Amino acid sequence: MTEPAETAETPAPTSCAAHVARARALARNGDTSAATEACIAALRSPDVPVPMGIKIEQLLRELGQDGIADQVRAGLLQVADKTLRDHGDNVEALREVAAICLELGLGARAVELGTAALARTPADPDALRFCYMATLRTDAYPPGGFDVEPVLAASSDPVVFLGGIIKMLATFGRHEDALRLVDRARAAVRDDRDRRVLRRIDDALHGRTDPDSQRADAVMLFDGFAETYDQNLAAIQNNGPAMIDRILKEIALPADVRLDVLDAGCGTGLCAPFLRPYAKLLHGNDLSIGMLEKCRAKNSYDLLTRTDLAAAETYPQGTFDLVVCADVLVYIPDLTRTFTNIFDVLNPGGRFVFTVEEKQQGDGYAVTPSGRISHSEPYLREVLQKTGFASVEALLRDALRTEFFKPVAGLAMAARKA
Numbered sequence: 461m462t463e464p465a466e467t468a469e470t471p472a473p474t475s476c477a478a479h480v481a482r483a484r485a486l487a488r489n490g491d492t493s494a495a496t497e498a499c500i501a502a503l504r505s506p507d508v509p510v511p512m513g514i515k516i517e518q519l520l521r522e523l524g525q526d527g528i529a530d531q532v533r534a535g536l537l538q539v540a541d542k543t544l545r546d547h548g549d550n551v552e553a554l555r556e557v558a559a560i561c562l563e564l565g566l567g568a569r570a571v572e573l574g575t576a577a578l579a580r581t582p583a584d585p586d587a588l589r590f591c592y593m594a595t596l597r598t599d600a601y602p603p604g605g606f607d608v609e610p611v612l613a614a615s616s617d618p619v620v621f622l623g624g625i626i627k628m629l630a631t632f633g634r635h636e637d638a639l640r641l642v643d644r645a646r647a648a649v650r651d652d653r654d655r656r657v658l659r660r661i662d663d664a665l666h667g668r669t670d671p672d673s674q675r676a677d678a679v680m681l682f683d684g685f686a687e688t689y690d691q692n693l694a695a696i697q698n699n700g701p702a703m704i705d706r707i708l709k710e711i712a713l714p715a716d717v718r719l720d721v722l723d724a725g726c727g728t729g730l731c732a733p734f735l736r737p738y739a740k741l742l743h744g745n746d747l748s749i750g751m752l753e754k755c756r757a758k759n760s761y762d763l764l765t766r767t768d769l770a771a772a773e774t775y776p777q778g779t780f781d782l783v784v785c786a787d788v789l790v791y792i793p794d795l796t797r798t799f800t801n802i803f804d805v806l807n808p809g810g811r812f813v814f815t816v817e818e819k820q821q822g823d824g825y826a827v828t829p830s831g832r833i834s835h836s837e838p839y840l841r842e843v844l845q846k847t848g849f850a851s852v853e854a855l856l857r858d859a860l861r862t863e864f865f866k867p868v869a870g871l872a873m874a875a876r877k878a
């Protein structure tokens with residue numbers, strides 16, 4: 461998932477997935493012809509799973525290789541036709557073909573097959589989620605949405621399930637329906653965790669944040685995510701660590717193993733592989749024990765500690781030459797205390813490198829429908845200056861990840877302490 465700086469000279473991978481990862485990294489670095497070759501190598505793999513074929517088709521189009529992409533698309537549609545011919549009475553097959561159609565832009569067919577699958581298995585959460593997603597993405601969303609009751613009746617975690625649908629509706633601008641499902645979720649609340657999940661969703665829909673709950677919300681969220689975090693982040697094309705990698709190269713920090721580095725909000729440790737070349741000492745900290753445990757199992761940090769970035773007294777002892785924050789500040793509304801704390805643990809001349817979701821209009825910060833925070837460039841510059849940082853050395857913009865298949869605007873910055 462972390463995408464190191466790929467070059468055409470990097471040893472060629474062997475599996476289809478590895479070829480695709482390499483192709484994506486090459487494309488990101490602007491090496492279109494090597495990226496195309498990597499796509500072709502992926503297609504020649506002995507086993508090309510359908511979802512991987514779809515990714516290759518999309519990447520080839522991004523690379524401007526419509527001719528090859530058309531051939532891949534034709535092959536995928538043949539697979540879809542054959543699956544329907546051979547297993548058309550099987551719900552799994554219907555859903556699989558529906559997903560292929562959706563990704564290949566055959567929206568109406570995707571909706572038709574998805575709703576046929578849901579009609580046969582109305583209590584299947586994946587079938588219901590697919591129908592919401594397919595209709596929202598193709599402007600075929602039916603007034604009032606779908607019947608959620610069969611899924612809720614069979615669900616072991618109804619509030620979290622509804623939460624996912626509510627965020628999807630809000631992301632696609634279906635505010636009224638999202639609020640209606642919040643009311644439905646209220647009736648399904650069973651315990652404090654459900655109450656907290658729902659409060660966060662409701663706050664996001666109303667554009668509110670509750671700074672006092674930040675710590676408890678992050679712990680709840682990430683202790684729950686830790687087990688599946690790495691796989692999920694790969695699926696949504698998480699680009700935060702790669703953006704940090706790129707900006708570190710842009711400021712030309714020498715990768716000579718001499719710096720004391722803090723990966724602040726290290727999570728499961730996705731940044732470690734490209735921070736290591738800079739680090740004499742690599743320290744990771746995070747608020748979530750679940751994430752820290754996943755990270756510890758990879759054995760890639762010299763030290764790991766539990767820290768709330770907004771609480772100075774929980775920081776590890778010592779000072780650092782580089783502090784990195786990848787995809788962490790999206791959980792913290794007002795950044796003043798966090799930036800002050802980071803400034804205080806930096807050595808003179810030290811660097812602070814971070815990503816945020818960018819609030820592209822206006823200044824300040826805002827809550828997004830997903831409950832995260834987006835920060836504007838003017839706000840970040842203001843807080844950096846107010847907390848003592850001398851200069852912004854570099855800035856880059858790119859998609860941070862996809863959310864319900866839409867790219868999320870990201871901003872990476874490198875600031876320096878005088």
Ligand SMILES: C[S@@+](CC[C@H](N)C(=O)[O-])C[C@H]1O[C@@H](n2cnc3c(N)ncnc32)[C@H](O)[C@@H]1O
Binds near residue numbers: 729731791
């Ligand atoms: C989306 S993950 C990113 C993890 C890692 N940096 C990466 O790029 O994969 C956000 C991380 O921030 C942590 N976090 C959220 N609020 C925090 C806080 N106030 N102090 C420390 N860590 C926090 C979460 O526990 C979670 O591990």
